[in-house]
Amino acid sequence: MEAEHPQRKSAEDTVESGKFVLDLTDRSTIITPMNPPLDTLDRILKSASELMYSRSYADVGVAAICEHAGVKKGSFYHFFPSKRDLTLAVLDKSYIDMKENMLDAVFASDIPPLERLLRFAETAYEFNKAVAQDTGQVLGCPFGNLAIELSTQEEAIRLKLERIFKKLNANIRQVLQDAVDAGDLKDINIDATAQAMIAYFEGCTLLAKVHNDVEVLRTLLPQVAQIRIPAQQL
Template sequence: MQASHDTRQRIINAAQELIYASSYNEVGVQEICDHARVKKGSFYHFFPSKRDLALAVLEQSHTFMRDEIINKSFHDDIPPLARIERFFTLLYEFHKDSRENTGSVFGCPFGNLGGEMSTQDEDIRNKVDSIFTASEKPFEKALAEAVERGDLQAIDTAATAKAIFAYTEGIMLYAKTSNNPELIRELGKHALQLTVAVNMQ
């Protein structure tokens, strides 16, 4: 116990940072340990496998996103639909900062891991899927409130929330592949269109 008592936490933090900046398969356990100033043997004292570390990283990233983006966006100090707009603003600022500080847009940590690992690891796929489903909820709540207030005509709030969140994932992927955070701002503006009923002949 020469090292401090937060070894496990340092490992998660290092993995979160390294995997988010590249990919699960590109980052090795050794590299994570070096970055966390931990010996590999210690790593396997705290985690049965690299895969279990990934699940812990997903959990921590979910907490981070909920605290730093979701909760701040959906606070009820402004009208419900404005909260959705604020969500895209905060998302944009987060990725713009990342782009300025690191040179890269990293996209969505859940979408990244889900896209890479869903066909290889069922536990990771399920974890990402549950995070996605949970992330729809604040959108759904805002939409229901907007309908109640009369800001929106009656819609299927659950389906619409899912559509908006799927759109968000697409936007983040697009921003990553173009390495351009501005896409989040430009495409985010269209998100509320998914809330209106459309009548095509």
């Protein structure tokens, strides 16, 4: 049984907790199945993620997501009150996927710290190359894309993206701290240098997208390991 009425349940709770509860605060009493069809939710998230990444947030409506996912609108609104709530869930899932499939391996401490940054650069290039071969277009960074499109319009999405960028910053800070501890770096502002490195990554990805040329990343990204913000600057 699917509820036609959108539940006022936060998308973040839905995805991050991984469980579903009866929402007694809703005006109408809706019985939510205790074992909901998770594959439906997965299909909605996957379709929304793919469509928004290849096009944009604004260009992809709920109807298009439902059609792509092969689900009815009632199912969609069973999980998400709105496209914005869906997008918050997509961002959570995309970050978790990126962490488990990429960041954890890229930033593993099996090689010297600054070489991890080169591995990050190489992985980002290979990812964008694979996407470009698949779609014919450089699609850029899924997080940077939504950050640019929505930061001035959807504060909840901006805040979610800000938290994701801070987590990425923490990853790179750890690399830099390891490099300082190993004596490979000194006199740098670790937090600002991590920010500068992320900025460089995002900007290279933007240029690759506007030139529709993934080789921009191959040329530019490895230089990320040379960026320093000196400690005394601030």
